[in-house]
Amino acid sequence: MGLFGKKNKEKEKCPICGGEMGFFSSELLKDGTICPECAKTLRGIYDVEHWTVERADGTLWQKQYDTLNDLTIEEARQYITAARQEQSEAVAALGQDYSAIFKVEETFTIAPKALDVGLKRSKLLKDKTVVKGLVQAGTFTRDDSVTILHGEQKIETKLLAVYECDGVSDFDTELGANMCKSAKTNCHAWLILEADGAVPGDTIAKK
């Protein structure tokens, strides 16, 4: 089918959520396309990989590959259905008390170099915990006061930085650019916490 073959067709519906898809606002999987809202949830897990190949003449060739293109619609549906299920359970359990909810999937500590992020930020961010996970409700923004829900324990802390996972930039790139300051529902994001103590499976919540 050519570029103009779809012009007169009715708008396609996303096979996962049923939302309408524009021709240019859909994401290609292995066996079909899904809407950008559904793709957003997969970003952070299925990202664009970048690498460099050296040509025979010694010049460098930047290559990239979108790992979303390897995923089948059925695999995407299973992932998103499970994420939405967890999301509605989290909102049912915490939605009365908190306006924003984040599920921690992985954690790591950072010690960024002054050369990369500036002297002030390198001191501020030294040995801090980064949590990566899914925003299940609301919006998280830099400087927000948040609570780490760690089993029975509650740890009050603050967000030093927030970066949404767009599927293209890795954490170090986002940290170096220091552009994004908020992350919204259904997106994966990196949050830099002032306090220690968060582990995978914890929830970060905001009043």
Ligand SMILES: [Zn+2]
């Ligand atoms: Zn969709």
